[in-house]
Amino acid sequence: MDQTRSIYSKQSKDVEFQDVFYTVDRRTSFFRFAGQQQILKGVSGSFRNGQLSAIMGPSGAGKSSLLNAISGFRTTGVKGSIKMRRDNACYITQDDHHQTLLTVEELMNLSCDLKLKQRHKKEEMLTEILKNLNLNHRRNVTAEKLSGGERKRLSIALELVDNPNIFFLDEPTSGLDEVTAAQCIRLLKAMAQEGRTIVCTIHQPSATIYNYFDSIYVLAKGQCVFQGTPQATIPFLRLAQIDCPRHYSPSDYIIEVIDAEEGHMVPLLSELTENGKLTYHTKHPDLPLEPMQAITTLFVEQPKRQFLPAFFAGSAASTDGTLMGAAGALLEQVKVFSQHLQTERRDISGVQQFLVLMRVMLLRTMRARLALAIQLLHHTLCGLFFGLIFFQLGNQGGRMFDHLKFCIGAVLMIVYTQVMVPILSYPAEVKVVKKETFNRWYSLMPYYMALSVSRLPLQVLLNLTFMAMTYWMSGLPEQMWRFCIFVAVGLMISLVAEGMGLAIGATFSITNGSVVGPMIIAPLMGLAIYGFDFASQIPGAMNVLMKFSYVRVGVVALILAVFGFQREELDCDEIYCHFSDPRVLLKFLDVDKVSILHQFGLLAMLMIFFRVIVYISLRKRCYT
Numbered sequence: 001m002d003q004t005r006s007i008y009s010k011q012s013k014d015v016e017f018q019d020v021f022y023t024v025d026r027r028t029s030f031f032r033f034a035g036q037q038q039i040l041k042g043v044s045g046s047f048r049n050g051q052l053s054a055i056m057g058p059s060g061a062g063k064s065s066l067l068n069a070i071s072g073f074r075t076t077g078v079k080g081s082i083k084m085r086r087d088n089a090c091y092i093t094q095d096d097h098h099q100t101l102l103t104v105e106e107l108m109n110l111s112c113d114l115k116l117k118q119r120h121k122k123e124e125m126l127t128e129i130l131k132n133l134n135l136n137h138r139r140n141v142t143a144e145k146l147s148g149g150e151r152k153r154l155s156i157a158l159e160l161v162d163n164p165n166i167f168f169l170d171e172p173t174s175g176l177d178e179v180t181a182a183q184c185i186r187l188l189k190a191m192a193q194e195g196r197t198i199v200c201t202i203h204q205p206s207a208t209i210y211n212y213f214d215s216i217y218v219l220a221k222g223q224c225v226f227q228g229t230p231q232a233t234i235p236f237l238r239l240a241q242i243d244c245p246r247h248y249s250p251s252d253y254i255i256e257v258i259d260a261e262e263g264h265m266v267p268l269l270s271e272l273t274e275n276g277k278l279t280y281h282t283k284h285p286d287l288p289l290e291p292m293q294a295i296t297t298l299f300v301e302q303p304k305r306q307f308l309p310a311f312f313a314g315s316a317a318s319t320d321g322t323l324m325g326a327a328g329a330l331l332e333q334v335k336v337f338s339q340h341l342q343t344e345r346r347d348i349s350g351v352q353q354f355l356v357l358m359r360v361m362l363l364r365t366m367r368a369r370l371a372l373a374i375q376l377l378h379h380t381l382c383g384l385f386f387g388l389i390f391f392q393l394g395n396q397g398g399r400m401f402d403h404l405k406f407c408i409g410a411v412l413m414i415v416y417t418q419v420m421v422p423i424l425s426y427p428a429e430v431k432v433v434k435k436e437t438f439n440r441w442y443s444l445m446p447y448y449m450a451l452s453v454s455r456l457p458l459q460v461l462l463n464l465t466f467m468a469m470t471y472w473m474s475g476l477p478e479q480m481w482r483f484c485i486f487v488a489v490g491l492m493i494s495l496v497a498e499g500m501g502l503a504i505g506a507t508f509s510i511t512n513g514s515v516v517g518p519m520i521i522a523p524l525m526g527l528a529i530y531g532f533d534f535a536s537q538i539p540g541a542m543n544v545l546m547k548f549s550y551v552r553v554g555v556v557a558l559i560l561a562v563f564g565f566q567r568e569e570l571d572c573d574e575i576y577c578h579f580s581d582p583r584v585l586l587k588f589l590d591v592d593k594v595s596i597l598h599q600f601g602l603l604a605m606l607m608i609f610f611r612v613i614v615y616i617s618l619r620k621r622c623y624t
């Protein structure tokens with residue numbers, strides 16, 4: 001019975017897939033849809049527990065697409081049956097996206113704090129993992145300063161903390177020299193032998209590395225052209241009347257064959273493997289080949305509406321009709337259920353995740369000393385320039401246009417700065433978030449809350465610096481309460497602008513975002529300065545449109561903060577100053593009946609609007 005249980009336990013860590021298609025939309029331009037492109041064409045196959053498996057193929061064959069599809073890293077456009085325990089798997093990306101500015105030890109602690117509830121013996125466990133991966137001597141080095149091989153080992157170490165059974169790695173040897181690549185593959189082989197399922201994509205391995213693998217899956221043009229042991233490659237090619245020359249490495253030769261003459265051998269080889277349904281085994285190239293069924297799971301079509309809880313979703317297997325099969329399937333489902341309970345118990349609450357992430361985000365803000373210094377300097381210098389340009393003009397009744405320029409200029413400075421910084425910096429972080437949420441470090445909501453809250457202290461500091469300098473240098477009334485409202489308006493505008501920057505950064509790449517950002521800000525700025533000289537004649541529809549420009553709403557709020565609240569008459573050095581009474585100015589601008597609370601309300605709504613878009617974009621990026 002124990003033996004049967006161990007077989008089923010091993011099987012539950014296998015990965016099997018059948019008739020998997022991956023389709024993407026083809027576009028000739030952003031607006032032009034040019035049909036669909038099939039990247040994976042109904043491939044099947046399996047990766048076994050305890051084995052190190054490679055997905056190989058020429059560039060563009062669909063290796064990463066297959067890895068993404070079977071691991072669930074990509075779900076949009078993927079069709080077919082996949083059996084894989086998601087709650088026990090992790091995905092390591094090719095570019096090793098890590099939280100920046102944290103040392104190896106801090107990253108390991110972060111992974112522990114987010115993944116493990118019981119943290120006794122944490123230190124011993126971390127040291128053991130780091131020692132096994134030859135990283136212990138690099139504990140105090142930040143991730144960006146590690147070499148390519150060390151960074152790859154760090155990615156593995158971070159996931160090993162909660163000991164997942166299935167590892168998917170996208171090109172773990174890319175960018176590594178031959179010796180380091182071989183070390184990396186040996187490490188993966190040892191991990192597989194400890195009872196894990198390790199699947200990685202690899203472009204064209206050397207003969208030595210090729211033989212480290214237990215199983216090879218070769219793709220060409222989105223089809224499976226070989227599946228089996230490395231030793232079976234040459235005999236398999238012989239089945240298609242292709243003889244591998246003696247001096248050739250089988251891994252090089254099979255890629256050369258499928259790439260030759262525009263891939264004319266691909267249909268035949270794919271037929272021989274039944275597009276991945278057959279796998280070929282032999283212990284030695286001279287021994288006869290044994291084709292075997294690659295898939296042991298009987299896939300059943302998933303019902304359209306699932307009433308069963310999601311925890312059964314990881315086990316799409318049905319029985320093969322035998323009593324043994326039925327017992328196995330039942331045992332597997334009970335195990336999935338009990339492991340689900342264990343995972344739930346092990347899960348860290350959302351509040352804890354929020355606190356851990358807050359701590360890390362604040363630490364990263366403090367560590368980014370140069371960026372912090374540049375931002376502070378930027379706000380100080382801008383405050384100084386504004387202060388000098390409008391020096392002691394704040395109480396001059398004859399300088400109405402200067403007052404308007406002051407308010408508009410201050411708002412534009414805040415908006416532009418706060419929008420552009422996240423547009424340029426956030427897209428890189430989204431990749432880290434995608435990887436970490438996929439690998440169950442945390443859920444999106446605690447991350448999102450920590451992201452929103454952790455940026456507040458810096459926002460307050462930067463705004464206070466800029467607004468305080470402009471307020472006092474321009475000679476506005478020495479009233480603390482008015483100063484506080486002035487700063488609060490600035491802070492509110494910067495929160496809306498930052499929300500917009502994050503929304504763009506979460507949705508677009510840096511290249512697209514840096515075009516989209518100014519494209520959106522420009523009309524908002526236009527609406528902000530429109531019609532101040534004929535405010536009372538602005539048509540109603542235009543007035544409504546202007547409410548959507550937080551730049552305009554911000555300018556109006558700042559004018560009210562400066563001239564509202566029954567401000568006393570301004571000084572007048574000339575014979576007559578029409579606008580020396582602030583009420584006349586407010587009336588002229590048609591904002592005399594506007595309440596500042598109303599403007600705060602509008603800004604709050606726009607802030608929520610952008611923050612909701614940030615969340616929706618993050619969800620879309622992380623879960624599709």
Ligand SMILES: Nc1ncnc2c1ncn2[C@@H]1O[C@H](COP(=O)(O)OP(=O)(O)OP(=O)(O)O)[C@@H](O)[C@H]1O
Binds near residue numbers: 039061065
């Ligand atoms: N989202 C997508 N939109 C459009 N085309 C895509 C998309 N994803 C993949 N492709 C295309 O599908 C093909 C296979 O891509 P994939 O990245 O899976 O190949 P690969 O075998 O991993 O290549 P490489 O070894 O060069 O990384 C490529 O031609 C790629 O351009």
